[in-house]
Amino acid sequence: MELFAGQWWTAGRRRDEVEDMLRGSSLxxxxxxxxxxxxxxxxxxxxxxxxxxxxxDVIVPEDRRGTGLGRTLLDSIINHPQVGSVRSVELICQPNLVPFYQRWGFTDQVGQSRLMRRTSDSVLTS
Structure with missing residues (x-):
């Protein structure tokens, strides 16, 4: 919960909701x-x-950024058998993180696709 509390998009998450989220995640x-x-x-x-x-929800606390932890996470994800064999791996990130994710072949060139969102969380629309 401490890790989530430090991020703009996860700060308001409640423990019971996080437990449900973890159970609903594939990996x-x-x-x-x-x-x-x-x-x-x-x-x-x-x-x-x-x-x-x-x-x-790729998260590394601010005091640990630049130490290779993000690279370790992404390497683990991309090399996992349930991820490495799928046709498309997608994520959403802030513009300043695009160069980080490009190292694993992610691109922000997605044709005419647009992100659309229906949400009750006002933090995600600002």
């Missing part, structure tokens, strides 16, 4: 610094295993 990736028993990296994937995998 969950977590990096733990065992010396301080702290979660220092997180990501999750929803996938049908054939056509699409959606990478969500």
């Amino acid at each position: 969950v990736f977590a990096l733990i610094d065992t010396s301080i028993d702290r979660l220092v990296g997180f990501a999750r994937v929803i996938t049908d295993g054939v056509y699409l995998a959606m990478v969500l």
